[in-house]
Amino acid sequence: xxxxxxYPIGTPGQPWGEAEKAAWLARQRRQRRYADDVxxxxxxxRTRWDAIEYAQFDDxxxxxxxxxxxxxxxxxxxxxxxxxGGVHGYxxxxxxxxxxxxxxxxxxxxGRANLVxxxxxxxxxxxxxxxxxxxxxxxxxxxxxxSPVPESAALLRFIAPxxxxxxxxxxxxxxxxxxxxEFRRALAARDGKPFEPGSIPDGFYLCADRDxxxxxxxxxxxxxxxxxxxxxxADADGxxxxxxxxxxxxxxxPCAQWGLCxxxxxxxxxxxxxxxxxxxxxxxxxxxxxxxxAVTAAVEFALAKNAP
Numbered sequence: 427x428x429x430x431x432x433y434p435i436g437t438p439g440q441p442w443g444e445a446e447k448a449a450w451l452a453r454q455r456r457q458r459r460y461a462d463d464v465x466x467x468x469x470x471x472r473t474r475w476d477a478i479e480y481a482q483f484d485d486x487x488x489x490x491x492x493x494x495x496x497x498x499x500x501x502x503x504x505x506x507x508x509x510x511g512g513v514h515g516y517x518x519x520x521x522x523x524x525x526x527x528x529x530x531x532x533x534x535x536x537g538r539a540n541l542v543x544x545x546x547x548x549x550x551x552x553x554x555x556x557x558x559x560x561x562x563x564x565x566x567x568x569x570x571x572x573s574p575v576p577e578s579a580a581l582l583r584f585i586a587p588x589x590x591x592x593x594x595x596x597x598x599x600x601x602x603x604x605x606x607x608e609f610r611r612a613l614a615a616r617d618g619k620p621f622e623p624g625s626i627p628d629g630f631y632l633c634a635d636r637d638x639x640x641x642x643x644x645x646x647x648x649x650x651x652x653x654x655x656x657x658x659x660a661d662a663d664g665x666x667x668x669x670x671x672x673x674x675x676x677x678x679x680p681c682a683q684w685g686l687c688x689x690x691x692x693x694x695x696x697x698x699x700x701x702x703x704x705x706x707x708x709x710x711x712x713x714x715x716x717x718x719x720a721v722t723a724a725v726e727f728a729l730a731k732n733a734p
Contacts, residue, residue, distance in 0.1 A: 515551025523717025
């Protein structure tokens with residue numbers, strides 16, 4: 427199989443150089459507006475949250491301002507809970523779920539927890555419905571020291587002062603049909619590797635951190651989500667997207683080793699959600715509601731535990 431057989435950019439067996447990345451970028455088209463979808467929602471939430479601008483990214487003529495929402499009435503004696511969405515801009519319910527949680531639960535945890543909600547880590551990717559940033563880098567593989575990815579580096583800088591205080595971190599994602607039809611193919615072409623077809627799980631699942639799995643936490647989140655949408659079953663070989671299922675609906679990744687967003691804090695409780703918006707058994711609204719249910723359950727579970 428050659429690159430030409432599964433992706434229109436690149437030479438078989440050769441990683442992309444600058445010319446190939448430029449050709450890829452030229453193919454991208456804005457499909458929605460970050461200012462309308464995210465910034466407008468942040469503005470509406472300012473009455474109940476503190477909105478903190480933690481970065482700006484230039485893509486002339488655009489300048490993307492990136493915000494975190496912070497609990498009004500912050501109390502350093504309370505446990506800190508972190509919610510991130512939009513690390514992959516095409517994963518719509520991660521962004522809208524984070525914003526919906528902020529809309530519905532600004533007051534639910536007041537006096538019980540400090541909340542930080544970062545609804546859209548990658549605004550260019552949101553507008554272009556992309557997994558990568560405009561440099562053809564995946565932010566969710568490069569949350570590392572001295573990250574070359576502006577989106578990842580900015581979030582790391584913002585989180586650094588609070589890293590050790592975070593008790594719970596939930597990172598909101600989707601697995602879509604386009605993972606197989608576009609993004610895995612682009613990744614193989616970019617890296618000069620053959621494309622190996624995979625499967626897309628039908629339903630919601632979690633990626634726990636192998637270094638801090640906390641099985642009871644993962645199951646509490648899944649139990650809440652199961653009231654909203656279905657949980658993905660394992661494939662016939664006992665895996666989900668090629669990773670062994672360690673409990674119903676749960677796989678594990680080495681988050682820090684792989685540079686994943688879920689590994690950016692010292693939180694005892696951490697997980698990555700994955701919902702399947704292309705399922706015939708789920709609607710976009712269910713996917714957003716599932717993300718909100720996951721976040722709410724995650725915060726409640728972490729609050730029920732006294733240890734940080």
